[in-house]
Amino acid sequence: MGASQPARNDRFSACGLVPGVPLRLEVSVGNHVECLATRVEEVGPNTMAILLPMVRRQARRLATGTLVHAExxxxxxxxxxxxxxxxxxDDGLHEILRLPPAIDTIERRSHFRLQTALRPQALFRLVLGPDDIPGDETAFDDCTIVDLSEGGACLSSRVPLHDGERLGIVFTLPGVGEINARMRVLSVDEPAHGKLNRRAHCIFTDIRLSDRDRIARYLMRRQLEMRRRGQL
Structure with a gap:
């Protein structure tokens, strides 16, 4: 596959994703993250070609369907x-990636955030200690996840939460599966006038790589659906 006459894609050109741009990739391998280096060779209407990624000066072929975090x-x-x-x-020199539904920048936000209305199966305070012992979970029966990203979630609940509190959470993403994570409360918005629920902005502090990838796949699928509907 050559890169001499790439298909024009103004949306990605405006974001700087063009032939010649170096990419840093992260992929999950077992229980660890592998970092790879490559370069964009061609950007087409729906896919882009990158040079075969390298890790420690060795070429690393990626299996079709592998989830890739790129920067x-x-x-x-x-x-x-x-x-x-x-x-x-066909020549084995390039990997073909699907074009992403969106590109985020650090200055704009750390992760793409998706509005949701998910009810956790379990949400509980953690008693800080060597094993982070689970505390009370029955008080959070009214909780809803109203905002989700790879990095954390926003919770809506009547129960008072405080900055710095540690929480455990279990919830299911439709079509993806169960997510089990631990979080820290970054900030809490008190109820707006006429409202009863507070909003707690939380960051994931302990989450399996497989669960992080499940969230990423879910967000990617939802972004594609929203883009098809003209919502992004």
């Missing part, structure tokens, strides 16, 4: 996106 620099901003491997070029 690059554009105009002194760190840009990142999540996508998956769509296939390989």
């Amino acid at each position: 690059y620099i554009f105009r002194n901003r760190r840009c990142r996106f999540v996508t998956e491997v769509a296939g390989h070029s």
Whole structure:
């Protein structure tokens, strides 16, 4: 696959995702994250070609369907996106990635956030200690996840929460599966006038790589659906 006459894609060109841009990739391998280096060779209407990624000066072929977290620099901003491997070029020199539904920048937000209305199966305070012992969970029966990203979630609940509190949470993403994580409350918005629920903004502090990838796949799928409907 050559890169001499790439298909024009103004949306991604405006974000700096063009042939020649170096990419830093992260993929989950077992229980650890592997960091790879590559370069964009071609950007088409639906996919892009990258050079076969390298790790410790060795080429690393990625299996079709592998979830990829990518990062690059554009105009002194760190840009990142999540996508998956769509296939390989006939000559074996390139990996083919699906174009991402969106590209985020650090200055705009740390992760793409999706509005949701998910009810956790379990939410409980953690008593800080060597094993973070679960505390009371029955008081959170009214809780709803109203905002979700790879990095954390926003909870809506009548129960008072405080900055710095540690929580355990279990919830299910439709079509993806169960997520089990621990979180820390970053800030709490008191109820607006006429409202009863507080909003607690939380960051994941302990989450399995497989669960992080499940969230990323869910967000990517929802972004694609929203883009098809003209909502993004």
